[in-house]
Amino acid sequence: MNFTMHLRLFLRSLFIQTGWNFTKYQNIGLAFTMYPFLRRIYQHDPEALPSVVDRYLENFNTQPMMASFCLGALARQEERLAQTKTLAAYKERLSEWNGIKRSLSITSASIGDRLFWGTLKPFTLLLALCIWLLVGINFFEIEIPGTFTRWELFGAAAAAFLAFNAIALFVKWQGITLSYHAVNNGCFGLTKFDWNKTIYNAKRIGILISVVLLLWGVYYFVHDLEEFLGVQFITRAVLVLFFVSISLMTRDLRIPNMYVYIAAMLAFSLVSLF
């Protein structure tokens, strides 16, 4: 695969979830992404193209950033398929192609969900929150005090954006190369990275920063000793402690945060009216 084709697959893979549906999931996206590659392979046999594209229009679902591992592996397997001379060999390779598509999409989705949604997204959120608090943007107050430059306002969001996408786009780009050149016993390049160790370390750092951030929030309320034990302080402290406890409890009950907030809004409204 040359650089131009690699780039085309990479850019088209940004649309892998276009047309997502509950019947065949990312089938349109996969076929759209692979189309230039398929057209090049079957340029001498254009009549075969519709039936080849039909195979890519079957069920497909994976994590969008990790889809690149499927793209490279499927491209390599398609090349082998196109070169088969006998029907028996074709059937065997087609069966392999189906197996790779199914198993690799599940494996890479499992890694991608844990890495990108479960770790990197909250981690970059923490990064942004820390930067905003360090430049003095106190989002705990309804009317945020102070005036800020554009850099201070957008800097943290830009840092989170760049941190997330640097990793996501690197994995996306490398995934195509690794899986295209990898041999089967290398799990199509998936074993090139130590995913578990990365996730484990990021989560350890993340939990540490979260605790520090929570403690900073508590400090913010108690640092002014003149206000300490005042009515406003006690009201806010009770409110904060109540919601932190409720949030920790609802985690175990698997109740999403948004319902806690909606319940709080309704409960406060009812209490305030009666």
Added chain:
Amino acid sequence: MTAFLGICLLGALLELDTTYAFQLTFSRGIIAGPLLGLLAGDVLTGLQVGVFTELLFIDINPLGGMLPPSAAVCCTLSMALYALNIPIYFAFFFGVIGSILFSVCEIFVRKRRGNWIVHEEQKIHQRPSRMNQTVIRALGMSFAGNLLFVLIVGLAIGPSFVKLLAHLPEQLQLAGRFAYMAVPWIGLATLISAFRLKTR
């Protein structure tokens, strides 16, 4: 009203990034919030709404076919209603409700889209190069759907709530402020469990 329409347009565009195009996190609360705040003329409030949205939705991820409430829609509705002079603590509440409603509508649309996909597959089989048109049409329809949703919900709530606002008792405003203040604490407590090694 110009700011309202601008916010709805940008919000509908940003929402495409959640699923259908790019997934470069433009639709995240911390990115979408300040951008929409820029259009509303109050970046700080946009930033706060963005942070609160992320913290509130941090415990639900798009795993498998699961559809969490859209952070982009929540920020869009919150800032669009804020631009219509609704206090941010009420606007955010409607934003959260709207984003939950949006995910219900999105599930319905994705189920119905299956029929359209079958129709398109037949055309692609006859002419494979038609795939590009299919993708462009799918993106266009998704954008139109997003825009229609935020406009309908925004216009259904906005003007009527502005009229109601003058008659709302002061206690209700206080209740709204209290609930809004609780959001970062609910979210921060969740962040700790989000980093536990065994999480959903």
